Amino acid sequence: MNMTRRQFLENCAKVSSMVFGSCVFTNEVAEGFTRLSESKRPQLIFIQSQCCTGCSISATYGNEEDFINFISNIVRLQVHPNLSFSQGTDYMRSIIEVSNSGPFYLVCEGSVPARMKEACIFNDEPMYDYLHKLMKKAAAVVASGTCACYGGIPASNQNVTGAIPIDEYMRRMKVNKPLIKIPGCPINPDRLLGTVAYIVATGKIPELVKGVPKKYYPDLIHNQCGRYQAFNQGHYTKNFETEKLNCLLKNGCRGPVTYSDCPTRRWNGKVSVCIESNAPCIGCIHQEFPFRTALYLEEESFKDLTWSEMKKQMEK
Amino acid sequence: MSKTIAIEPLTRIEGHLKVETHTDSQRVTDAFISGQMYRGFEKFLENRHPVDAARIAQRVCGVCHEVHGVASIIALEDLYNNPSPRNGHILRDMILGLHLITDHFLHFYTLCVPDFVDFTQILNYNGGDTEILALKNWVSKTKPQFVLKRNAGNYITHTSTALGIVANYFQALKIRSMGASGMAIIGAKAPFSHAVLPGGITTDITPDKLMYYHNVLEKVKHFTVNCYIPDVMAVAKHFKEYFNIGVSYGNFYSNKTFTALGKPIFESGVILNGKREAFSMANVKEYLDTSFYDGSGNPNPKKKNAYSWTKSPRYKGEPVEVGPLARLIIGNNSYFSGMMKKLGAPVKSSTMARHVARAAETRILLDHMYNLLDSYRFGEPTIRQVDFARKVSGKGIGLSLAARGDLIHQIEASNGKITRYNMIVPSTWNFGPAANGKRGVVEQSLVGTPVAYSSENSIEVGRVIRSYDPCTACSVH
Numbered sequence: 001m002n003m004t005r006r007q008f009l010e011n012c013a014k015v016s017s018m019v020f021g022s023c024v025f026t027n028e029v030a031e032g033f034t035r036l037s038e039s040k041r042p043q044l045i046f047i048q049s050q051c052c053t054g055c056s057i058s059a060t061y062g063n064e065e066d067f068i069n070f071i072s073n074i075v076r077l078q079v080h081p082n083l084s085f086s087q088g089t090d091y092m093r094s095i096i097e098v099s100n101s102g103p104f105y106l107v108c109e110g111s112v113p114a115r116m117k118e119a120c121i122f123n124d125e126p127m128y129d130y131l132h133k134l135m136k137k138a139a140a141v142v143a144s145g146t147c148a149c150y151g152g153i154p155a156s157n158q159n160v161t162g163a164i165p166i167d168e169y170m171r172r173m174k175v176n177k178p179l180i181k182i183p184g185c186p187i188n189p190d191r192l193l194g195t196v197a198y199i200v201a202t203g204k205i206p207e208l209v210k211g212v213p214k215k216y217y218p219d220l221i222h223n224q225c226g227r228y229q230a231f232n233q234g235h236y237t238k239n240f241e242t243e244k245l246n247c248l249l250k251n252g253c254r255g256p257v258t259y260s261d262c263p264t265r266r267w268n269g270k271v272s273v274c275i276e277s278n279a280p281c282i283g284c285i286h287q288e289f290p291f292r293t294a295l296y297l298e299e300e301s302f303k304d305l306t307w308s309e310m311k312k313q314m315e316k
Numbered sequence: 317m318s319k320t321i322a323i324e325p326l327t328r329i330e331g332h333l334k335v336e337t338h339t340d341s342q343r344v345t346d347a348f349i350s351g352q353m354y355r356g357f358e359k360f361l362e363n364r365h366p367v368d369a370a371r372i373a374q375r376v377c378g379v380c381h382e383v384h385g386v387a388s389i390i391a392l393e394d395l396y397n398n399p400s401p402r403n404g405h406i407l408r409d410m411i412l413g414l415h416l417i418t419d420h421f422l423h424f425y426t427l428c429v430p431d432f433v434d435f436t437q438i439l440n441y442n443g444g445d446t447e448i449l450a451l452k453n454w455v456s457k458t459k460p461q462f463v464l465k466r467n468a469g470n471y472i473t474h475t476s477t478a479l480g481i482v483a484n485y486f487q488a489l490k491i492r493s494m495g496a497s498g499m500a501i502i503g504a505k506a507p508f509s510h511a512v513l514p515g516g517i518t519t520d521i522t523p524d525k526l527m528y529y530h531n532v533l534e535k536v537k538h539f540t541v542n543c544y545i546p547d548v549m550a551v552a553k554h555f556k557e558y559f560n561i562g563v564s565y566g567n568f569y570s571n572k573t574f575t576a577l578g579k580p581i582f583e584s585g586v587i588l589n590g591k592r593e594a595f596s597m598a599n600v601k602e603y604l605d606t607s608f609y610d611g612s613g614n615p616n617p618k619k620k621n622a623y624s625w626t627k628s629p630r631y632k633g634e635p636v637e638v639g640p641l642a643r644l645i646i647g648n649n650s651y652f653s654g655m656m657k658k659l660g661a662p663v664k665s666s667t668m669a670r671h672v673a674r675a676a677e678t679r680i681l682l683d684h685m686y687n688l689l690d691s692y693r694f695g696e697p698t699i700r701q702v703d704f705a706r707k708v709s710g711k712g713i714g715l716s717l718a719a720r721g722d723l724i725h726q727i728e729a730s731n732g733k734i735t736r737y738n739m740i741v742p743s744t745w746n747f748g749p750a751a752n753g754k755r756g757v758v759e760q761s762l763v764g765t766p767v768a769y770s771s772e773n774s775i776e777v778g779r780v781i782r783s784y785d786p787c788t789a790c791s792v793h
Contacts, residue, residue: 038457050355052789053330054378054507057422060489061496061506068489072454078461081327085430085466088323088773094465113354118608118617119625121332121352124324153360153375160356160615186378186507240513240699244520252704268500269493271528277504277511278518282371284508290372294365298705 038076042200043104045095046080047134049120049127050154050163051110054186055145056082063267065193074197078104092123099137105196106138111147111154112169115162132173140178140205141166144192149181149211150287157292167211181211185284188265191216216265221255221281224263237278244278252296254283257314283314292316318345321771325352326781328427330379331788333747337777339767344777347755347762349747351626351792354608354615361737366392366729367514367704369737373725374508376739377790379422380718381507382415382499384739384790387716387725392514395712395727396702403698404516405576406688410529411499411509412716413574413681413688417536418495419719420640420674423785424548425488428671429481431779432551434471435463437478448483469775472554481550484543491539498532501525516699526689533685540678548675552659552668559659562667562780564761567634568642569595569745571715571722574684577691581684582717585646586631592646597713600724602740603628603751625792628748628756629740635757637665638721638745639784641673652676665761667783674719674785707732718742720785743791746784758784 046056060067071077078098079091086094098104108131113119117126135141143166146152154163164172167179182191195213198206206213225231231247238250249256258281266273274281282295293301293316302310324334332352337344357376361369370392374385386408393399400408438452455463472478496506502519503509511518519525552559567588574581584595607627610616615625628635636642644652645663655676656663663669709732714725721742728736748756755763758781767774 038454039459041458048332050353052375052378054375054381057378057381058507060426061493067493068486071460072450072458076458076460080462081325082330083426084327084462085435085464086773087327087467087778088325090465090467090773091325091327094461098461116354116615116617119354119615121334122325124322124334153357153372154355157360157362157364158356160359161354163355185375240518240701241516241697267505268497271497271501272504274504274510277502278520279504279510279513282510290360290368294704295368295371296365296704300705 036200041074041076042139043076043078043098043102044107044196045078045098045104045134046107046109047131048081049108049110049112049131050161051145051147053082053109055109056080058186059189059192061189061268062193063188063190063265063269065190065197067189067193070193070197074200095134099134103139105140105142106135107142107144107192108148108166109144111151111163111165113161114164114169114172116160119161131169132175135170135173135175135177138177140180140199141170142192142196143167143179143181145187146183146185146284146289149183150289152185153290156290178205179211180205180208180213183212183285185289188262188267190265216261217259217285218261219259221258221260221262221275224261225255225275226263227275240278248275248278248280250299251280252294252298253280254286254314255281257311258283258286260285286315288315319771321767321774323773323777326778328430329782329786329788330377331786331792333786333788335762335777335781337762337767337774339771342767344762344765344767347759348623349749349756349759350624351747351788353788354625354792356615358737358739361734363733365704365732366395366708366727366734367702369727369734370513371510373737373739377787378507379787380419380720380790382411382503382509383716383718383723384725385509385512386412387714387723389512389514389714390716391712391714391725391727392702393712394714395710395729396514396706396708398515398700398702400516401697401700402576403692403696404700406692407502407517407519407521407698408512409574409576410685410688411503411512413685414495414498414532414536415506416719417540417678417681418492420678421488421492421544423719424544424671424674425485427785428779428782429485430466431469431775431782432472432555433478433481434473435478435482437473437475438482440475441479448479451482451486467773467775467778468769470769472551477550481547484547487539487543491536494532494535498529501528513699513701515701516697518699521692521698523694526692530689533682533689537682540682544678545675548671549659552661552672555668556661558668558779559661559666561765561776562665562761562783564637564665564757565635566590566665567631567636568645569631569636569638569722570643570646571595571717573717573722576688581680582643583647586636587646588632588634588636597724599632600740601630601633602744603630605751606749624749626748626788627744628751629744630752633752635748635754635760636745637757638742639670639673640677640719641665641670642721643717644673644676649676649680651680667780670783718787718790720787721745739790741790743787747786747788747791
């Protein structure tokens with residue numbers, strides 16, 4: 001399709017407003033994300049609910065993406081509870097100023113306690129009552145980490161506080177904004193920083209499968225596993241000490257039910273990843289994490305099952 | 317005139333914390349600290365497979381991301397009566413030590429430096445350093461609000477001193493990222509290593525991995541010696557009054573830790589009312605007087621007179637301070653006391669002593685990391701795995717440490733299921749609310765703090781609290 005530059009720019013603006021409801025990107029989109037003029041870069045606000053800060057810490061460690069590069073060349077990081085220099089009322093004022101000054105992305109970490117609302121208080125009010133007010137001003141919401149995406153550990157077992165994930169919260173509060181989920185306990189930095197960079201570069205939300213960017217969670221870990229050959233030949237690990245290269249399926253590896261590009265993306269400057277370190281995948285990206293069954297499922301529990309029955313067992 | 321001031325939310329810490337102070341004549345006269353979040357971690361673990369604790373308790377905090385895994389594993393090894401072979405212990409301490417060091421960098425630069433140094437000095441830079449020029453350009457063009465909005469206060473404004481520290485603020489992020497890769501080369505990834513299991517480490521350790529780790533250590537050492545320690549000393553010299561602000565009760569406690577090579581790096585002990593004594597778990601009790609829990613430990617947010625989700629552990633009923641300062645005072649560390657002597661400052665609890673103790677501890681740990689690396693023996697086992705299928709019953713305890721203080725994990729299991737899990741973590745010792753008739757450690761050390769710049773968002777109160785490196789996620793598990 002032939003398009004003049006002018007048509008292209010108009011198209012970009014349309015895409016932006018279609019996706020975001022408000023115009024996040026107009027002609028800047030066409031300039032490429034590193035050439036966006038500094039003052040036009042999208043703003044970012046981070047907010048933490050029932051979280052452990054692990055996702056933010058992971059983001060600052062970076063992998064292929066570098067956090068300093070991200071905040072100095074791609075986005076305008078405006079508010080972050082662990083980085084902001086201000087505190088108390090000054091901090092609250094900066095949230096208000098930024099959220100009123102123009103479009104921003106809201107990155108949410110942690111689940112929201114819906115039953116025991118006192119279990120997360122922010123600025124003297126339950127996070128449950130506060131968060132939707134900020135969300136309604138945001139151009140788009142990013143749920144960062146397994147707790148924000150699916151409830152994760154706070155929603156597990158007895159779920160003492162009635163913790164719910166961000167999508168469920170948005171439904172209850174009738175917040176109608178684009179939502180992107182980046183699961184992982186914690187997130188792999190590339191997936192958060194890269195997804196945001198993609199939106200900055202194209203003005204579009206990347207292709208999502210069940211709310212998750214397909215690019216970063218394309219296939220089961222098992223299907224991309226470096227030890228697939230060992231699995232094919234039936235070489236399983238019995239002893240972690242003497243067997244260092246075998247398939248970890250019988251040690252409870254949840255690679256067969258977990259969608260992620262971990263085996264190729266790797267971690268911390270790409271130096272390693274769980275299975276390469278001979279550690280079974282515990283499915284920290286999985287919707288059901290931390291599962292009702294033991295994290296290291298014993299061989300016993302799926303001994304005589306078919307492959308699909310075993311996978312069902314693994315997802316419990 | 318007496319006033320009540322609340323800082324909420326307190327930023328640049330882990331988690332959700334509120335501090336309320338009463339002030340009179342620009343001094344704090346009383347303080348109340350509230351942990352504002354609760355999840356129920358100990359409840360999540362009930363009825364689960366004991367080994368799950370290694371992965372779930374590990375995730376109680378993402379700032380001190382390796383320490384709870386290690387404490388939990390020590391408790392599990394006790395439960396299964398299955399200690400790690402020496403090599404496994406060495407590797408685990410190598411992850412733990414490197415993590416503590418990078419956590420200290422995070423604490424000083426990312427969380428505390430903004431309270432002491434005027435970042436806008438970067439706008440006055442006229443030199444030719446391209447990295448600093450890029451930062452200057454970034455600040456002036458994008459106007460990052462997280463940097464430019466700050467508390468009223470007295471900052472280091474001397475341009476070259478400030479610029480040096482500001483440059484290291486960014487350098488620290490890079491070094492931490494490199495440190496994380498050093499942890500990952502052994503433990504699979506950071507945060508949250510999965511290769512660490514009760515009984516040792518699963519990873520196949522090849523020489524190239526240890527060479528990589530060594531390379532990371534060299535860079536971390538370079539940064540520690542040339543940037544971190546000098547910057548802490550510069551801040552300490554500039555803010556000498558903080559050697560007398562933020563003084564707690566003077567009670568300290570620490571565990572015996574880093575024991576892989578036999579002799580521990582930190583000693584176990586308690587200093588109570590000026591007297592040194594041996595630590596005994598029997599003297600530790602968690603009080604719930606002003607915490608949102610009923611008598612049996614179940615959450616009760618409507619409880620009368622309660623104001624915090626944090627519990628209040630006490631030793632023989634007394635509040636005790638934990639952290640690098642406690643570890644070094646209990647160990648009578650001469651390197652640390654030498655640094656304090658150079659600064660002309662007393663070895664006692666104070667805001668600035670805590671910063672200096674962290675810097676000293678970093679240097680001490682670094683030396684130990686090199687020793688650990690040299691003590692690894694190829695060909696010897698790294699793991700003696702536990703039998704996951706065994707229906708274990710019994711108790712286990714893990715005495716360990718985090719960057720911000722010492723740590724206890726307790727596990728009880730019956731017939732292969734967890735029946736009780738309890739964590740007594742650094743930020744409960746320090747940030748627990750009033751109990752047994754006494755203020756918590758940090759509450760006490762806020763009393764007397766001057767409040768000169770802003771009644772609303774006192775920078776001085778922020779400095780005192782942050783010097784303890786609050787990590788509230790762990791404390792409100």
